[in-house]
Amino acid sequence: MRSAEACKAGETEQRIHFGGRHRGFWKLTSLPPSAGDAIMGVRDEESDMAADRIEGKCLCGAVTVRMTPPQPHVEACHCGMCRRWGGGPFLSLKMVTNPQMEGSDYIARYPSSDWAERGFCKKCGTHIFYYYKPAASYSFTAGLFDSAGGFQFAEEIFIDDKPDYYDFAGQRERLTGQEVMAKFGVGGSDEAG
Structure with a gap:
């Protein structure tokens, strides 16, 4: 990391990567001499996202999903439909509305209820996702993402069906x-759909 003097001397930018729960980048910019000894980290939102x-x-690589989870959480659904679909509880990430999916020709959607669809390769x-129609939101299976291994197990739903x-x-x-x-x-049902 450069010193405050190096930044004040006109070095224009340095990107510092940090890991852990709050991964991202900080962009340090040079400060005018009048800024004194203070250096402020400015969040680089684009890099952070x-x-x-x-x-x-x-499993075969035909479908790729890219998303930014709203929280680093995994959830479990114990409803009968999820257990029939996957042989056990549905372990998923928090719902998102703006995922990027490649290989959409390989995605089949099954309308499992009036308000939900399930997607698979x-x-x-x-199993790729549970799609909740009223909120146009996707809940992706946690196992798709190698990087979700450090996420927190935060919620279980339909616990009375477990x-x-x-x-x-x-x-x-x-x-x-x-x-x-x-x-x-x-x-209208005691299952997630």
Whole structure:
């Protein structure tokens, strides 16, 4: 890292990468001599968004997903439909509305309810997403993203539908099917769709 004197002497820019939970870049710009000894880090939003963006692929690589998760969280859905779809709970990232998906010719969508669709790769069968129609939001399977390994397990939904043959250790928010339906304003079924 350059010293305050180097920045004040006219060095125009340095980008510093930092890792961990709040990954991103800071851009340091040179300061006029009147700024004294203070150096301020200015958040480079464009670089920060690129640094927080994660990429995932299906098993065969035909479908690629790029997204910026709103929080570094993984959630589990225990509803009967999710368990039938994947053989266990649906482990996913927080919903997003603006993902980039490549290989859309390989994505099949199954309308699993009046308010949801489930997407999978036509070539290898990998489960890609749960699409919630009222909010036009995608919840992508956590396993697509190698970089999600350090995310926090934050929520379990339809906990009252969870069978006895598995349990997750630790404390987190746990919502029943009725609580989920009330929270998201959907009804007519006790399953996520």
